Amino acid sequence: MLGLMQHHDLMISDFLVHAARHRPRAEIVSRLAGGIHRQTWVDTARRARQLARALGRLGVRPGDRVATLAWNNHRHVELYFAISGSGAVVNTVNPRLAPDDIAYILEHAEDGVLFAEADFASLVEQVAGKLPPGLLRQVVFLCDAADLPGIALPAGVAITDYESLIDAETDEYDWPRFDERTASGLCYTSGTTGRPKGVLYTHRSTVLKAMAVNAADAIGLKAADRLMPVVPMFHVNAWSLPYAAAAAGTSLVMPGRFLDGQSLYELIEAEHVTCASGVPTVWLGVLAHIRKTGGRFSTLERMIVGGSACPEALFDAYDELGVTIVHAWGMTESSPIATVATPVPGVDAATARRQRLSQGRVLFGIDLRARRGAEEVPWDGETAGDIELRGHWVTTGYYRMPKGTTEDGWFPTGDVGMIDPDGFVILTDRSKDLIKSGGEWISSIDIENIAVSHPAVAEAAAIAAKHPKWDERPVVIVALKPGASATREELLSVYEGKVARWAVPDDVIFVDELPHGATGKLLKTELRARFANHLIEKPDGAAT
Incomplete structure (x- = not known):
């Protein structure tokens, strides 16, 4: 027997009708030339x-x-x-x-x-x-x-x-009005592993995703918020934030092409921004400007950070400024936000911090598992597996390409990670970025986060370099902050007691800047092409 509730197909246009009719005072502020x-x-x-x-x-x-x-x-x-x-x-x-x-x-x-x-x-x-x-x-x-x-x-x-x-x-x-399963948006991946691939969203998936994003344990936008999406609208619908903002009646503050640290900070202050979103690189630039000028935030309360792993040092730096970083994770294929790292009650301080630094727990509407071979790994926070997703806003495959899900309907993300007993996902690496040294797996994310904790380091990338004995060994490629200095030995000493001895990088390579792709992610393919033979060509840097 069917119920007696009204049924209306979910339409993206409904967000706009709602915002104009019921939240007329909210505004969209754009910085133009x-x-x-x-x-x-x-x-x-x-x-x-x-x-x-x-x-x-x-x-x-x-x-x-x-x-x-x-x-x-x-x-x-x-x-x-x-x-x-x-x-x-x-x-x-x-x-x-x-x-x-x-x-x-x-x-x-x-x-x-x-x-x-x-x-x-x-x-x-x-x-x-x-x-x-x-x-x-x-x-x-x-x-x-x-x-x-x-x-x-x-x-x-x-x-x-x-x-x-x-x-x-x-x-x-x-x-x-039409079928809610009608295609609404087409976003292509950045093409770091070949030609860009298209992900085709629907009205239904987009509406459900935006509503989930507005949950209190997710981003939780309110009518009183002033949101600044720095994440580009050309990248996965700006994490669905324009839709979520319309649903909540939130004002949008749009930075345009002015994304340097000074411009973003000034816009945040001038327009009383309360919430912002973007990749870690953006917030490192804002932080550098604040430290240079001695500025403070007067209204900014929280930042949603995703796109790549957020360094632990960035969390702590913004805590000191009174701004809470909320870590989110997903991919173009999941529209993109799938998990958000918001706190749970009843855990000790160490667990709470580890969960906050993780990729978070899934939003309602998404399910997640980690597999090793044919078996799902236990949720013990220690056993790693290949992360797979399914849900209302997860793709079944790529536009005009064969189906991309498993036989039982899960989408393989290409990420490797663990799940703790509370359901928090801790990514250890992209499957293609893991470093396998003498049979042991080393996480490039861990290596990078420790490097960035050094006060002189602006950005770091860890890659596998060929090694005559161990097959692969980690090296860390570092860009220093303007005017800062550090030696190889100083940086390697940061790893003492934080990782196993065999996981310490064999060498530090200093560069003026690291290469980034079109979405702000590090181009490790380019770094591997440049430095894969570094330890072979530089024997004194090789581990013994």
Whole structure:
């Protein structure tokens, strides 16, 4: 027997309707090249309806993919809602990728319309020339008519500016209703292990994920919050935060392309930000600015940190500033947040700290396991296995590629880790980044976190270097803070008593800066290519 409750398919557009109708005072603040721009959720809803009408005029039909090359700002928020809400698919493209990879994505997704920031004009020109004739028919630059860049595009590709496009439309538009399993967004992985692969989200998965993110033991946004998503909107829907903010009536403070430590700190203070999100590298830059200037935070309460493992020293540094770091973990394939490290009662101080530094526990709607071979490993916090996920916002595979889940429906993440008795996940490494020395596994994450605890170290990466006796040995590659100095011996001494003797790196390699991929993650593939033979070429650095 069925119940008597109303049923409505879950639509992304409902977030925007709710925010405009019930949270009209909340605003979206954008830092643009010309200064600060402000508009309310009411304004955003009106402009998104105009944009939805304009998309129809451009020939965009339900199911069509529409690409964006854009920073975090109010126009990108409007694109999020208008494209998906009209039944099309928003394909957020990472502008930090190589032009060849961007062209591959546009061709693979079959994007006929591209919305791009005006400062990406030369990139658009490069990419358009690499596409098959007739694929791209329209480029809309996210500016007004006065700032429309003049570039040469292939024949048949029209150019217009965003403000003129939507100004030509009224806001009389009713968001359509359709099956909640309809595709809403397409995000490609960063392509560190080959060509980028597309993950195709649905309205249902996106709505459920945003609601889960707003749980009190997750990110828990409130109407009184002012959220600054530094995590890019071109990277996994900015962790679903624009949707979650609309659901809660939270104000958004969007930093645009101004992501240096000084700019972020000044925006946090000027706009009274209470919550922020981003990768550890971003917050290391803000911390460096604060230490240089002696600044303090007046309103910032918490930061959601993910994308890569957060160094323990960063937790402690922000604790001293009165800001709580909340560790989250996931991947493009899980939309991305799957786990959040919020505290549980009744544990001792050492356990509480270990759990806080972990990747966290799953949100409701996600399940997780660790397997070694065919068997699931025990939840003892000691036995490692391959981490697998399943849930309402976990992919079954990649766009236009074969199914990617196991026979029983779990998605292999490529991460290796342990699960403690309370369900907290402690990642030991990516499977491809583990270091196997003489039959013993060494975690590169542990090596990196200990290195960063040294006050002179800005960033560190641990990789496996070839060794004539042990097959592989760890070396740690270090970038020092500006003006700081440290010796090989000083850094290696930090490991004493913190890891087993055989897990201490064989050498320290000093570099000016570490290479990062398009999403801010360390490019260990590049480091392995450069330094895999380091211990063979430098025998005095090899372990005996």
